[in-house]
Amino acid sequence: MNLTHATLVLLLAAEIHGTDEGVRAAAKNVVKKLPRSQRDLIYLVIDSKQPLQMVWQIALNLDA
Structure with missing residues (x-):
C-alpha cells in the first residue's frame, strides 16, 4: 500500500x-x-479534532 491508496x-x-469516527477508524x-x-x-488525520473536514480539505488540494 502507498500513500495514494x-x-x-x-x-x-x-x-x-x-x-x-468512521474516517478516524479507516485511518x-x-x-x-x-x-x-x-x-x-x-x-495528522487521526489526531485531528475534525478528521472528516481534514479529508475533504485534502481532497480539494489533490492534483487532477
Whole structure:
C-alpha cells in the first residue's frame, strides 16, 4: 500500500460513513499498512479534532 491508496481509502470512508469516527477508524487501519516514511499525513488525520473536514480539505488540494 502507498500513500495514494491510503488517501483513496480515507476519501471513500468520508463518502460512505460521513462521520469523524468512521474516517478516524479507516485511518487507523491503513496507517499500519504504510511504510513509516509515508505515515505523517495519516497521523495528522487521526489526531485531528475534525478528521472528516481534514479529508475533504485534502481532497480539494489533490492534483487532477
